[in-house]
Amino acid sequence: MIPLSVPNLKGNEEKYVVDAIRSEWVSAAGNYVNRFENNIKKYLKVDNAIACQSGTAAIHLALKLSGVTPHSEVIVPTLTFIAAVNPVKYLGAEPVFMDCDDGLNLDCEKLEQFFKEECTLTKKGLINKTTNRCIKAVVVVHVFGNMAAIEEVKELTDKxxxxxxxxATEALGTCFIAGKYKGKFAGTIGDFGAYSFNGNKIITTGGGGALVGGSAKDIKMAKYLSTQAKDDELYYVHDNIGYNYRMSNLQAALGVAQLEKLEEFIEIKIKNYEAYKAKISNINGFSLLKFNDKARNNHWFYSLCIDNNEINRDELLQYLLKNQIQTRPIWKLIHTQKPYKNNQAYKIEKAIDYYNKVLNIPCSSNLKQESIGYIVRVLGNIKK
Incomplete structure:
Protein backbone atom coordinates (compact mmCIF):
# COMPACT_ATOMS: atom_id res chain seq x y z
CA MET A 1 0.00 0.00 0.00
CA ILE A 2 1.24 3.47 -0.90
CA PRO A 3 0.08 5.55 2.10
CA LEU A 4 -1.54 8.97 1.78
CA SER A 5 0.70 10.89 4.17
CA VAL A 6 3.11 9.49 6.75
CA PRO A 7 5.93 11.04 8.81
CA ASN A 8 9.49 11.36 7.55
CA LEU A 9 11.74 10.62 10.54
CA LYS A 10 15.23 10.45 9.11
CA GLY A 11 16.90 13.30 11.00
CA ASN A 12 17.85 13.85 14.64
CA GLU A 13 14.52 12.67 16.07
CA GLU A 14 15.87 9.65 17.96
CA LYS A 15 18.89 11.56 19.25
CA TYR A 16 16.85 14.42 20.70
CA VAL A 17 14.06 12.26 22.14
CA VAL A 18 16.58 9.99 23.88
CA ASP A 19 18.32 13.08 25.24
CA ALA A 20 14.99 14.33 26.62
CA ILE A 21 14.36 10.95 28.26
CA ARG A 22 17.80 10.89 29.81
CA SER A 23 17.25 14.38 31.20
CA GLU A 24 14.10 12.98 32.90
CA TRP A 25 12.17 16.06 31.75
CA VAL A 26 9.40 14.35 29.79
CA SER A 27 6.21 16.31 30.58
CA ALA A 28 5.17 19.90 29.94
CA ALA A 29 8.48 21.42 30.98
CA GLY A 30 12.06 21.06 29.85
CA ASN A 31 14.69 22.48 27.59
CA TYR A 32 13.21 21.17 24.35
CA VAL A 33 9.88 22.95 24.82
CA ASN A 34 11.67 26.30 25.09
CA ARG A 35 14.02 25.36 22.26
CA PHE A 36 11.17 24.39 19.97
CA GLU A 37 9.31 27.62 20.69
CA ASN A 38 12.41 29.68 20.00
CA ASN A 39 13.07 27.81 16.76
CA ILE A 40 9.47 28.32 15.64
CA LYS A 41 9.77 32.06 16.34
CA LYS A 42 13.04 32.26 14.44
CA TYR A 43 11.70 30.33 11.45
CA LEU A 44 8.46 32.30 11.22
CA LYS A 45 10.18 35.62 12.03
CA VAL A 46 7.79 36.39 14.90
CA ASP A 47 8.33 37.53 18.47
CA ASN A 48 5.67 35.51 20.25
CA ALA A 49 4.84 31.79 20.20
CA ILE A 50 3.78 29.01 22.54
CA ALA A 51 3.81 25.26 21.96
CA CYS A 52 0.51 23.47 22.59
CA GLN A 53 -0.87 19.95 22.72
CA SER A 54 -2.65 20.36 19.36
CA GLY A 55 -3.66 22.76 16.64
CA THR A 56 -7.19 22.55 18.04
CA ALA A 57 -5.92 23.82 21.41
CA ALA A 58 -4.18 26.70 19.65
CA ILE A 59 -7.40 27.67 17.83
CA HIS A 60 -9.39 27.44 21.06
CA LEU A 61 -6.96 29.77 22.84
CA ALA A 62 -6.97 32.18 19.88
CA LEU A 63 -10.78 32.37 19.89
CA LYS A 64 -10.89 32.95 23.63
CA LEU A 65 -8.30 35.72 23.42
CA SER A 66 -10.25 37.24 20.50
CA GLY A 67 -13.17 37.90 22.82
CA VAL A 68 -15.41 35.12 21.55
CA THR A 69 -18.11 34.60 24.18
CA PRO A 70 -21.40 32.72 24.50
CA HIS A 71 -24.01 33.91 21.98
CA SER A 72 -21.44 35.66 19.78
CA GLU A 73 -20.53 34.42 16.28
CA VAL A 74 -17.46 33.44 14.29
CA ILE A 75 -17.22 33.24 10.49
CA VAL A 76 -15.74 29.89 9.45
CA PRO A 77 -15.32 27.92 6.21
CA THR A 78 -17.54 24.91 5.61
CA LEU A 79 -14.78 23.18 3.63
CA THR A 80 -12.21 22.36 6.28
CA PHE A 81 -11.42 19.83 8.99
CA ILE A 82 -13.98 20.11 11.79
CA ALA A 83 -11.27 20.98 14.35
CA ALA A 84 -11.24 24.52 12.91
CA VAL A 85 -14.88 24.94 13.96
CA ASN A 86 -15.48 22.89 17.12
CA PRO A 87 -13.61 25.34 19.41
CA VAL A 88 -16.23 27.97 18.53
CA LYS A 89 -18.77 25.73 20.25
CA TYR A 90 -16.41 25.11 23.18
CA LEU A 91 -16.88 28.79 24.02
CA GLY A 92 -20.67 28.71 23.65
CA ALA A 93 -20.56 30.76 20.44
CA GLU A 94 -22.03 29.91 17.04
CA PRO A 95 -20.29 29.49 13.67
CA VAL A 96 -21.55 31.05 10.44
CA PHE A 97 -20.43 29.02 7.44
CA MET A 98 -18.84 30.52 4.34
CA ASP A 99 -18.27 29.04 0.88
CA CYS A 100 -14.86 28.28 -0.65
CA ASP A 101 -13.08 29.77 -3.65
CA ASP A 102 -11.29 27.84 -6.42
CA GLY A 103 -8.30 27.29 -4.15
CA LEU A 104 -10.59 25.57 -1.60
CA ASN A 105 -10.05 28.49 0.80
CA LEU A 106 -12.63 30.86 2.28
CA ASP A 107 -14.36 32.93 -0.42
CA CYS A 108 -13.38 36.53 0.31
CA GLU A 109 -15.89 38.02 -2.14
CA LYS A 110 -18.79 36.28 -0.44
CA LEU A 111 -17.42 37.28 2.95
CA GLU A 112 -17.47 40.94 1.90
CA GLN A 113 -20.96 40.52 0.47
CA PHE A 114 -22.14 38.94 3.72
CA PHE A 115 -20.76 41.80 5.80
CA LYS A 116 -22.34 44.43 3.53
CA GLU A 117 -25.74 42.86 2.98
CA GLU A 118 -26.37 40.67 6.03
CA CYS A 119 -24.78 42.69 8.84
CA THR A 120 -25.01 46.07 10.51
CA LEU A 121 -22.03 47.89 12.02
CA THR A 122 -22.95 49.30 15.44
CA LYS A 123 -21.18 50.66 18.51
CA LYS A 124 -21.30 47.13 19.93
CA GLY A 125 -19.66 45.69 16.83
CA LEU A 126 -20.75 43.99 13.62
CA ILE A 127 -24.22 42.53 14.14
CA ASN A 128 -25.65 39.69 12.05
CA LYS A 129 -29.15 40.92 11.11
CA THR A 130 -30.51 37.37 10.88
CA THR A 131 -29.45 36.26 14.37
CA ASN A 132 -28.85 39.61 16.12
CA ARG A 133 -25.52 38.24 17.37
CA CYS A 134 -22.19 40.07 17.32
CA ILE A 135 -19.51 38.68 15.01
CA LYS A 136 -16.24 38.54 16.93
CA ALA A 137 -13.80 36.78 14.60
CA VAL A 138 -13.12 35.21 11.22
CA VAL A 139 -11.21 31.93 10.96
CA VAL A 140 -9.37 31.49 7.66
CA VAL A 141 -7.88 28.07 6.91
CA HIS A 142 -4.96 27.75 4.49
CA VAL A 143 -6.35 24.50 3.10
CA PHE A 144 -3.77 21.83 2.21
CA GLY A 145 -0.98 24.38 2.66
CA ASN A 146 -2.34 26.69 -0.05
CA MET A 147 -2.12 30.37 0.90
CA ALA A 148 -5.61 31.83 1.27
CA ALA A 149 -6.61 35.34 0.11
CA ILE A 150 -5.46 36.62 3.47
CA GLU A 151 -4.58 40.11 2.18
CA GLU A 152 -8.19 40.75 1.19
CA VAL A 153 -9.64 39.13 4.31
CA LYS A 154 -7.39 41.25 6.55
CA GLU A 155 -8.65 44.43 4.88
CA LEU A 156 -12.21 43.37 5.73
CA THR A 157 -11.51 42.36 9.32
CA ASP A 158 -9.62 45.61 9.89
CA LYS A 159 -12.48 47.59 8.36
CA ALA A 168 -2.28 27.53 9.39
CA THR A 169 -2.35 24.00 10.79
CA GLU A 170 -1.67 22.64 7.30
CA ALA A 171 0.50 25.50 6.07
CA LEU A 172 3.73 25.68 8.07
CA GLY A 173 6.34 27.08 5.67
CA THR A 174 3.88 28.65 3.22
CA CYS A 175 4.90 32.27 2.64
CA PHE A 176 4.16 35.15 0.30
CA ILE A 177 6.69 35.81 -2.49
CA ALA A 178 4.83 38.84 -3.87
CA GLY A 179 2.43 41.57 -2.79
CA LYS A 180 1.91 43.56 0.38
CA TYR A 181 2.97 40.70 2.65
CA LYS A 182 5.96 39.48 0.68
CA GLY A 183 8.17 37.39 2.97
CA LYS A 184 5.40 36.85 5.56
CA PHE A 185 4.39 33.30 6.48
CA ALA A 186 0.89 31.90 6.64
CA GLY A 187 -0.24 32.30 10.24
CA THR A 188 1.71 35.51 10.88
CA ILE A 189 -0.56 38.05 9.18
CA GLY A 190 -3.74 37.90 11.27
CA ASP A 191 -4.15 38.57 14.98
CA PHE A 192 -3.36 34.91 15.72
CA GLY A 193 -1.95 31.95 13.82
CA ALA A 194 -2.42 28.29 14.76
CA TYR A 195 -0.19 25.40 13.62
CA SER A 196 -0.53 21.63 13.92
CA PHE A 197 2.15 18.94 14.17
CA ASN A 198 -0.14 15.93 13.92
CA GLY A 199 1.28 12.70 12.52
CA ASN A 200 0.28 13.46 8.92
CA LYS A 201 1.45 17.09 8.82
CA ILE A 202 4.55 18.32 6.97
CA ILE A 203 6.46 18.10 10.26
CA THR A 204 5.23 16.20 13.29
CA THR A 205 5.59 15.99 17.04
CA GLY A 206 3.28 12.98 17.09
CA GLY A 207 0.53 15.31 18.23
CA GLY A 208 1.02 18.96 19.01
CA GLY A 209 0.55 22.51 17.88
CA ALA A 210 1.66 26.10 18.28
CA LEU A 211 0.05 29.50 18.61
CA VAL A 212 1.64 32.73 17.41
CA GLY A 213 0.37 36.28 17.70
CA GLY A 214 1.40 39.86 17.28
CA SER A 215 0.73 40.79 20.90
CA ALA A 216 3.20 39.64 23.57
CA LYS A 217 0.46 40.22 26.16
CA ASP A 218 -1.93 37.88 24.34
CA ILE A 219 0.61 35.09 23.98
CA LYS A 220 1.63 35.44 27.62
CA MET A 221 -2.04 35.02 28.54
CA ALA A 222 -2.32 32.02 26.19
CA LYS A 223 0.63 30.36 27.93
CA TYR A 224 -0.95 31.09 31.32
CA LEU A 225 -4.27 29.54 30.25
CA SER A 226 -2.51 26.56 28.64
CA THR A 227 -0.90 25.60 31.96
CA GLN A 228 -4.10 25.47 34.04
CA ALA A 229 -4.05 29.22 34.80
CA LYS A 230 -1.72 28.94 37.80
CA ASP A 231 -1.48 32.24 39.66
CA ASP A 232 0.66 30.69 42.39
CA GLU A 233 2.43 27.50 41.38
CA LEU A 234 3.50 26.61 44.93
CA TYR A 235 0.11 27.01 46.60
CA TYR A 236 -1.99 26.10 43.53
CA VAL A 237 -3.96 29.32 43.31
CA HIS A 238 -6.11 29.63 40.17
CA ASP A 239 -8.00 32.86 39.47
CA ASN A 240 -9.22 31.70 36.04
CA ILE A 241 -10.35 28.55 34.27
CA GLY A 242 -7.33 27.09 32.51
CA TYR A 243 -6.53 24.13 30.28
CA ASN A 244 -3.98 21.33 30.09
CA TYR A 245 -2.74 22.49 26.67
CA ARG A 246 1.05 22.66 27.06
CA MET A 247 3.26 20.58 24.76
CA SER A 248 5.44 17.93 26.42
CA ASN A 249 9.24 17.93 26.32
CA LEU A 250 9.25 14.61 24.42
CA GLN A 251 6.98 16.03 21.72
CA ALA A 252 9.10 19.17 21.51
CA ALA A 253 12.30 17.12 21.12
CA LEU A 254 10.74 15.45 18.10
CA GLY A 255 9.64 18.86 16.82
CA VAL A 256 13.11 20.38 17.07
CA ALA A 257 14.48 17.61 14.86
CA GLN A 258 11.61 17.85 12.39
CA LEU A 259 11.89 21.62 12.06
CA GLU A 260 15.52 21.19 11.02
CA LYS A 261 14.23 19.29 7.95
CA LEU A 262 11.24 21.47 7.07
CA GLU A 263 12.74 23.33 4.12
CA GLU A 264 14.01 20.04 2.69
CA PHE A 265 10.54 18.53 3.04
CA ILE A 266 8.95 21.50 1.25
CA GLU A 267 11.44 21.22 -1.59
CA ILE A 268 10.58 17.53 -2.00
CA LYS A 269 6.84 18.26 -1.80
CA ILE A 270 7.08 20.84 -4.58
CA LYS A 271 9.19 18.53 -6.75
CA ASN A 272 6.72 15.66 -6.34
CA TYR A 273 3.74 17.93 -7.05
CA GLU A 274 5.34 19.08 -10.29
CA ALA A 275 6.10 15.47 -11.25
CA TYR A 276 2.48 14.50 -10.67
CA LYS A 277 1.22 17.56 -12.52
CA ALA A 278 3.32 16.89 -15.63
CA LYS A 279 2.22 13.25 -15.82
CA ILE A 280 -1.46 13.82 -14.99
CA SER A 281 -1.73 16.54 -17.65
CA ASN A 282 -1.51 13.75 -20.23
CA ILE A 283 -4.61 12.00 -18.86
CA ASN A 284 -8.03 13.24 -19.94
CA GLY A 285 -10.47 13.74 -17.09
CA PHE A 286 -8.04 14.62 -14.32
CA SER A 287 -6.07 17.64 -13.15
CA LEU A 288 -4.23 18.78 -10.03
CA LEU A 289 -5.61 21.73 -8.13
CA LYS A 290 -3.35 24.77 -8.48
CA PHE A 291 -1.66 26.59 -5.61
CA ASN A 292 -1.63 30.36 -5.01
CA ASP A 293 0.97 31.86 -7.36
CA LYS A 294 1.65 34.76 -4.96
CA ALA A 295 3.14 32.36 -2.45
CA ARG A 296 5.75 29.65 -1.96
CA ASN A 297 3.25 27.07 -0.75
CA ASN A 298 4.35 24.08 1.32
CA HIS A 299 2.30 21.74 -0.93
CA TRP A 300 1.24 19.64 2.06
CA PHE A 301 -1.57 17.79 0.27
CA TYR A 302 -2.21 17.29 -3.45
CA SER A 303 -5.80 17.59 -4.67
CA LEU A 304 -6.75 15.46 -7.67
CA CYS A 305 -9.73 17.02 -9.46
CA ILE A 306 -12.08 14.76 -11.39
CA ASP A 307 -12.97 16.80 -14.46
CA ASN A 308 -14.89 14.00 -16.19
CA ASN A 309 -18.49 13.67 -14.98
CA GLU A 310 -18.49 10.02 -16.02
CA ILE A 311 -15.99 9.19 -13.26
CA ASN A 312 -17.51 8.80 -9.81
CA ARG A 313 -15.35 9.99 -6.91
CA ASP A 314 -16.12 7.09 -4.59
CA GLU A 315 -15.71 4.49 -7.32
CA LEU A 316 -12.33 6.03 -8.14
CA LEU A 317 -11.34 5.89 -4.47
CA GLN A 318 -12.18 2.17 -4.31
CA TYR A 319 -10.41 1.51 -7.62
CA LEU A 320 -7.23 3.13 -6.33
CA LEU A 321 -7.50 1.28 -3.03
CA LYS A 322 -7.73 -2.04 -4.88
CA ASN A 323 -4.50 -1.06 -6.59
CA GLN A 324 -2.80 -0.44 -3.23
CA ILE A 325 -3.05 3.36 -3.40
CA GLN A 326 -4.49 5.12 -0.36
CA THR A 327 -6.56 8.22 -1.14
CA ARG A 328 -9.01 10.38 0.79
CA PRO A 329 -12.01 12.53 -0.14
CA ILE A 330 -11.98 16.05 1.22
CA TRP A 331 -13.89 16.55 4.43
CA LYS A 332 -17.66 16.25 4.56
CA LEU A 333 -18.84 19.87 4.54
CA ILE A 334 -19.30 21.00 8.12
CA HIS A 335 -22.58 22.87 7.63
CA THR A 336 -24.13 19.52 6.63
CA GLN A 337 -22.93 17.70 9.75
CA LYS A 338 -25.36 16.88 12.55
CA PRO A 339 -24.00 19.31 15.21
CA TYR A 340 -24.14 22.24 12.76
CA LYS A 341 -27.21 21.68 10.58
CA ASN A 342 -29.10 24.50 12.29
CA ASN A 343 -26.31 27.05 11.89
CA GLN A 344 -26.38 29.76 9.24
CA ALA A 345 -24.62 28.87 5.97
CA TYR A 346 -24.17 31.65 3.44
CA LYS A 347 -24.54 30.82 -0.26
CA ILE A 348 -22.60 27.53 -0.19
CA GLU A 349 -22.06 26.52 -3.83
CA LYS A 350 -18.48 25.84 -4.88
CA ALA A 351 -17.72 23.82 -1.77
CA ILE A 352 -20.43 21.33 -2.76
CA ASP A 353 -18.94 20.95 -6.24
CA TYR A 354 -15.38 20.45 -4.99
CA TYR A 355 -16.52 18.03 -2.29
CA ASN A 356 -17.89 15.78 -5.02
CA LYS A 357 -14.91 15.87 -7.35
CA VAL A 358 -11.70 16.02 -5.28
CA LEU A 359 -9.53 13.22 -3.91
CA ASN A 360 -6.25 13.66 -2.06
CA ILE A 361 -3.51 11.40 -3.43
CA PRO A 362 -0.27 10.15 -1.78
CA CYS A 363 1.99 13.08 -0.90
CA SER A 364 4.46 12.03 1.82
CA SER A 365 7.86 13.71 1.71
CA ASN A 366 9.41 10.25 1.43
CA LEU A 367 7.24 9.30 -1.58
CA LYS A 368 9.37 7.77 -4.32
CA GLN A 369 9.30 8.79 -7.99
CA GLU A 370 8.55 5.19 -8.94
CA SER A 371 5.42 5.35 -6.78
CA ILE A 372 4.29 8.55 -8.49
CA GLY A 373 4.76 6.87 -11.86
CA TYR A 374 2.76 3.84 -10.73
CA ILE A 375 -0.10 5.98 -9.36
CA VAL A 376 -0.37 7.93 -12.62
CA ARG A 377 -0.33 4.72 -14.68
CA VAL A 378 -3.17 3.34 -12.57
CA LEU A 379 -5.14 6.55 -13.12
CA GLY A 380 -4.53 6.32 -16.85
CA ASN A 381 -5.88 2.77 -16.93
CA ILE A 382 -9.15 3.48 -15.13
CA LYS A 383 -11.33 3.38 -18.25
CA LYS A 384 -9.65 0.23 -19.47
Missing amino acids: YNIKLIED
Missing part, protein backbone atom coordinates in the same frame (compact mmCIF):
# COMPACT_ATOMS: atom_id res chain seq x y z
CA TYR A 160 -15.09 45.98 10.59
CA ASN A 161 -12.85 45.68 13.68
CA ILE A 162 -13.07 41.88 13.80
CA LYS A 163 -10.28 39.56 14.94
CA LEU A 164 -8.59 37.48 12.24
CA ILE A 165 -7.45 33.99 13.17
CA GLU A 166 -5.35 32.07 10.66
CA ASP A 167 -5.70 28.32 10.84
